[in-house]
Amino acid sequence: MFDLGYGPSGLISIVVVILSVSLGLWVWFLVNRASVRANEQIHLLQEIAEQQRQQTALLKMLAQHTQGDKAPLDEDDLGPALSFKGFVPER
DSSP: OOGGGSHHHHHHHHHHHHHHHHHHHHHHHHHHHHHHHHHHHHHHHHHHHHHHHHHHHHHHHHHHHHHTOOSOOOHHHHOGGGOOTTOOOOO
């Protein structure tokens, strides 16, 4: 039953198993850590995108107020300066 642990070949196999398990745990730790960081970055980018949507809405209201129009403005009326469609926030 314990023949695996006796002799030089048995000791080598135990060391290989221990090294394999420790290497597997290390790789799992690195992958898990990278996944958590990626999730945090996605969450922060979503918050930035939401803040930019709010700022765009405020800019539209401000532009409408300064022009004195009571009708809502279209994207084409605002020009390219306030058109953020398809904008991807970057660092």
